Amino acid sequence: MLNGLYVMDLARFPDVYGEEERAAIEKHLQIVAPPLAPAELTPELLAEVDVLVTAWGGPQLTASLLAAAPRLSLVLYGAGSVRSIVTPESWARGVRVTTANSVIAASVAEFTLAQVLYALKHGWRYVLGARARGESLPRATDEPGAAGSVVGLMSLGATAQATARLLARHDLVLQAYDPYVDPAVASALGVRLVSLEELFATSDVVSLHAPVLDETRKIVSTKLLRSMKHDATLINTARGALIDEDALVRVLRERVDLFAVLDATDPEPPLPGSPLFSAANIVVTPHLAGTLNTERRRHGQLMAAELARYVTGEPLRHEVFESGQAKSA
Numbered sequence: 001m002l003n004g005l006y007v008m009d010l011a012r013f014p015d016v017y018g019e020e021e022r023a024a025i026e027k028h029l030q031i032v033a034p035p036l037a038p039a040e041l042t043p044e045l046l047a048e049v050d051v052l053v054t055a056w057g058g059p060q061l062t063a064s065l066l067a068a069a070p071r072l073s074l075v076l077y078g079a080g081s082v083r084s085i086v087t088p089e090s091w092a093r094g095v096r097v098t099t100a101n102s103v104i105a106a107s108v109a110e111f112t113l114a115q116v117l118y119a120l121k122h123g124w125r126y127v128l129g130a131r132a133r134g135e136s137l138p139r140a141t142d143e144p145g146a147a148g149s150v151v152g153l154m155s156l157g158a159t160a161q162a163t164a165r166l167l168a169r170h171d172l173v174l175q176a177y178d179p180y181v182d183p184a185v186a187s188a189l190g191v192r193l194v195s196l197e198e199l200f201a202t203s204d205v206v207s208l209h210a211p212v213l214d215e216t217r218k219i220v221s222t223k224l225l226r227s228m229k230h231d232a233t234l235i236n237t238a239r240g241a242l243i244d245e246d247a248l249v250r251v252l253r254e255r256v257d258l259f260a261v262l263d264a265t266d267p268e269p270p271l272p273g274s275p276l277f278s279a280a281n282i283v284v285t286p287h288l289a290g291t292l293n294t295e296r297r298r299h300g301q302l303m304a305a306e307l308a309r310y311v312t313g314e315p316l317r318h319e320v321f322e323s324g325q326a327k328s329a
Contacts, residue, residue, distance in 0.1 A: 002050040002311065003071075004029035007036050008078075009057025015293060016055045016078045021300030025053060025076075028311045043068040051307070055079040055100075055299060061090035074310055078299035080104045080290075082320050091322040098306045098318045100299035101158060104290050107298075108209075108237050109162035111289035115261050116151055116167065116205050119233035120144050124283050125259060132280065144204045144231065146170050152203030154220075155210035155238075156181040156191065163207065164189045175199060200224040207235040208242050218244040225251040225258070233259045237289040240266030248282075249275045256281060263289045 006017060013035050033045055038059035046069035052059070055078035059065060066072065066089055073095060077085060080101045118124065122143045129137045149172055153160045156178040164174055168190050175192040177199040186193050200206055206228070210216050220243040236243060245266060252258050260282045269286060270276045276284050291298065306316050
């Protein structure tokens with residue numbers, strides 16, 4: 001039997017690796033010590049380890065760690081991006097890494113679906129309007145609803161693809177801006193590729209799913225916001241830095257027909273007294289879209305399944321490669 005260690009942020013350990021998840025993992029691994037924080041690792045412990053079972057707060061695979069762990073061949077990373085743990089040395093050594101990113105993507109997609117459908121009914125607008133007036137608002141007659149409305153996805157990576165698959169079950173027109181995606185992938189999802197300008201100008205709901213890069217930081221600008229359709233909604237479940245938040249506050253004061261649902265902000269959370277909290281047409285939620293609490297057991301279940309494949313020589317379904325691409329079944 002292979003030897004393994006649980007090494008991660010211990011405060012989050014029981015969320016990811018509950019009793020059932022640990023039992024499934026320990027069918028294939030002999031765990032050589034109690035769960036550890038990275039700072040508690042020693043060369044003696046690492047010397048006999050074949051598999052590291054980790055998640056948030058996991059150890060970086062430095063040259064010194066790898067030298068102390070000559071048998072290490074697999075890292076089960078029960079969280080999302082592996083950028084914080086992988087290194088050029090780990091890739092060169094051939095240590096395989098698998099991730100639970102697809103589970104997080106599915107959770108974000110579920111939250112986004114709920115917000116899109118609620119936005120198309122103007123749900124938040126009625127809630128905030130009634131609270132401000134102290135009485136129920138009369139029904140309007142111009143809510144777009146889900147019949148033929150246009151939903152635009154900014155980026156078409158794993159999370160946006162999971163979102164598109166859920167949205168496809170509804171009577172919606174889907175479009176996306178992603179200059180890097182394979183058009184065949186978009187076509188298979190029933191998504192039309194458009195320019196960023198067209199996405200903002202023609203969508204009833206725009207949902208952000210892009211990473212924060214130099215070229216995407218504050219990409220949602222005054223110009224794009226002012227171009228949005230009448231009564232459109234902007235949803236951000238990605239990263240707050242995608243939006244020029246000063247511009248958002250300014251434009252939404254001018255365009256009271258627009259609405260924003262922000263599950264990610266910059267900074268996060270917003271500073272006390274931020275105008276994001278007081279604006280009549282902005283809702284801020286505290287980064288709820290990803291997996292929460294015991295929802296994270298899905299991460300551990302996925303890692304257990306990947307380990308079972310590994311020990312039987314089957315292909316891993318969620319392995320991450322040096323290119324940064326994850327193969328996800």
